[in-house]
Amino acid sequence: MFRPIVCSLVLLVVICAGIDAPALEPIPDQLVVLTFDDSVASHHAVVRPILKRYGFGATFFITEGFSFRMNKQDYMTWEQIKELHEDGFEIGNHTRDHMSVTTRTLGQLREQVKAINARCAEHGIPKPVSFGYPGNAITPEAIPILKDLGIRLARRGGAPEHPYEWGRGFAYEPGADHPLLIPSAGDARPDWTLDDFKRAVSEARAGRIAVLQFHGVPDREHPWVHTRPERFEEFMGYLHTNSFKVIALRDLARYVDPEQVPENPLAIVEKREGNLAGALEHAQKAATLNPTEPRNFTTIGEIYEAQSEFSKAVEAYSTALTLEPNEAIESKLDDLRARAAFAAMPQEYRSIETSPTVTRATSRLTSRGGSTSPGMGGRVQATRSRSSVGS
Numbered sequence: 001m002f003r004p005i006v007c008s009l010v011l012l013v014v015i016c017a018g019i020d021a022p023a024l025e026p027i028p029d030q031l032v033v034l035t036f037d038d039s040v041a042s043h044h045a046v047v048r049p050i051l052k053r054y055g056f057g058a059t060f061f062i063t064e065g066f067s068f069r070m071n072k073q074d075y076m077t078w079e080q081i082k083e084l085h086e087d088g089f090e091i092g093n094h095t096r097d098h099m100s101v102t103t104r105t106l107g108q109l110r111e112q113v114k115a116i117n118a119r120c121a122e123h124g125i126p127k128p129v130s131f132g133y134p135g136n137a138i139t140p141e142a143i144p145i146l147k148d149l150g151i152r153l154a155r156r157g158g159a160p161e162h163p164y165e166w167g168r169g170f171a172y173e174p175g176a177d178h179p180l181l182i183p184s185a186g187d188a189r190p191d192w193t194l195d196d197f198k199r200a201v202s203e204a205r206a207g208r209i210a211v212l213q214f215h216g217v218p219d220r221e222h223p224w225v226h227t228r229p230e231r232f233e234e235f236m237g238y239l240h241t242n243s244f245k246v247i248a249l250r251d252l253a254r255y256v257d258p259e260q261v262p263e264n265p266l267a268i269v270e271k272r273e274g275n276l277a278g279a280l281e282h283a284q285k286a287a288t289l290n291p292t293e294p295r296n297f298t299t300i301g302e303i304y305e306a307q308s309e310f311s312k313a314v315e316a317y318s319t320a321l322t323l324e325p326n327e328a329i330e331s332k333l334d335d336l337r338a339r340a341a342f343a344a345m346p347q348e349y350r351s352i353e354t355s356p357t358v359t360r361a362t363s364r365l366t367s368r369g370g371s372t373s374p375g376m377g378g379r380v381q382a383t384r385s386r387s388s389v390g391s
């Protein structure tokens with residue numbers, strides 16, 4: 001007798017739950033999130049018109065740090081920030097003083113976030129629901145605080161998996177990545193070429209989202225993360241021509257449930273670090289195959305260098321062959337090609353790097369290479385510019 005009533009009740013509960021739960025859309029391929037940090041004046045002057053022309057969405061992470069209050073040549077005014085909001089762009093929180101979020105500073109996180117929220121309220125800008133970790137420093141202990149402050153999505157950099165200097169990263173994997181620790185797929189650097197940009201956005205597939213991090217376009221105050229306006233135009237043109245869907249971070253709510261969180265927010269980070277360690281091991285093995293120049297790689301920058309050497313050697317022999325067909329050159333070339341193919345560790349490295357399946361190897365790498373030493377950054381950069389010239 002009771003059964004039909006119970007069934008109806010169950011059905012009612014199910015229906016109500018169905019109405020309450022937001023219907024999520026499947027994550028399309030080529031979904032890109034654009035984010036711009038540090039309230040730089042060029043965000044309003046240069047970035048805004050370009051994004052508007054293409055109808056792209058974006059999130060601007062606002063801080064009153066650096067010389068924001070005094071230096072209106074290099075930083076936006078709150079009126080300009082308000083204008084970005086009125087244009088339909090998202091205004092996100094990047095703390096009042098651009099404070100690194102570490103165990104030591106956790107006690108100040110609330111007031112830092114609330115100060116920007118208050119400035120937004122003064123200017124009729126809705127309370128930010130997105131957060132950008134300043135300087136890309138992270139600690140999982142910040143998660144409950146940010147959640148309590150109404151933050152639904154928070155973006156970090158490509159570290160700790162990758163050293164900060166390269167600006168490399170991973171696409172966001174909803175379910176595996178915590179929504180309050182979303183990695184940047186790329187963090188634009190002054191020497192970024194269209195190929196660097198393409199590599200970052202090509203990760204936007206199979207349920208993964210490429211969240212990109214930019215600073216000023218140009219950025220006179222932070223030259224190490226500067227992007228040239230012509231380059232930026234090229235990047236945005238590429239997204240447009242290739243029909244990428246370009247949105248703000250908050251718009252991910254259409255595709256991702258921020259309440260769905262992994263049990264261990266750092267598990268995915270450790271898995272990726274393991275993949276990178278595997279790639280390094282592979283490169284080391286490949287290097288021993290070159291009897292003319294046995295060597296050990298200690299940084300991935302050296303792998304790039306080796307790849308560049310291989311490809312330059314192949315190119316030189318190819319040229320020699322066209323000038324003077326010669327069996328000895330031909331067999332040398334075949335040998336080189338075979339070795340280059342095996343030692344095509346950068347390609348291999350790339351696939352491991354982006355594999356969704358991944359110890360502390362990167363931190364070991366980082367400490368060995370000295371990620372904070374300007375020397376390493378310079379060396380890697382020099383290596384990379386050489387390879388881009390070669391390709």
Ligand SMILES: [Zn+2]
Binds near residue numbers: 038094098133134135
């Ligand atoms: Zn910043």
